[in-house]
C-alpha cells in the first residue's frame with residue numbers, strides 16, 4: 001500500500017513538474033514575465049520565429065499603419081539569413097529579443113548548449129541589429145531549472161505570455177482573431193508568430209485586433225513598456241488569476 005501511495009505521489013510530482021515546464025504562467029523553475037493585472041488597459045503584441053521575408057515586411061506595414069510597436073523574438077539563424085530585414089524591424093522602433101539561435105528544445109539540452117544557443121543569438125543580434133533588449137523567450141515555451149539558470153547567467157530575462165491563440169495551427173484570420181478576443185482582457189502579452197511558415201492569417205488578424213481593441217480604449221505597448229508600467233508584476237502574483245482559462249495548449 002505504501003509503495004502504491006509512494007508511486008502515486010511520484011507520478012503526481014512528475015505530472016506537476018511536466019505541467020510547470022510547459023505552463024506559460026508557472027514560476028516554479030524561474031521568474032518569467034507574463035503580463036499585468038487584468039484591470040490594465042495595456043496589451044503587448046509579440047511575434048516569434050522571425051525575421052521571415054514572407055511575413056515580417058507585411059506585418060511591419062500593418063503595425064506601422066496603426067502606429068503600434070511590437071516585440072519580436074528573433075531566431076539567430078533567421079537573422080543570419082535576413083540581417084537587413086532584422087535591422088529594418090529594429091529601425092521601425094520595435095523591440096528585438098532573443099529566441100535562441102536554432103530553436104532547439106532546450107529542456108533536452110545541456111546547460112552548456114543552452115548557454116551557446118542564447119549567446120550565439122545575442123552575438124548575431126548585437127552584430128546585425130546593434131543595441132537590443134535583454135529579453136528572451138524559450139522555444140516551445142518549455143523551461144526547466146537548468147535552462148532558466150543558464151539564461152540568468154547570460155543576463156537575460158524570460159518573457160512568456162498570457163494569451164496564446166496557437167496561430168500557427170489555424171488557417172484563417174477569423175480563427176486567430178476569435179481566439180484572441182476570447183482571452184485578451186487587458187494586461188496581456190499575446191503570443192503570435194511571423195516565422196515558421198505562411199503567417200498571412202496572423203497578419204490579417206493583427207490588423208483586425210488592433211482596430212477592435214483600440215476602439216475599446218486599449219493601448220498597445222512593447223513588452224519593456226508593459227514591464228515598466230505602474231502595477232507591473234510577474235506571474236508570481238498571477239497564479240490566482242486562473243490563467244489556465246486563457247491558455248490553450250502551450251506550443252510556440
Ligand SMILES: [Zn+2]
Pocket residue numbers: 048049099103139140252
Ligand atoms: Zn518559437
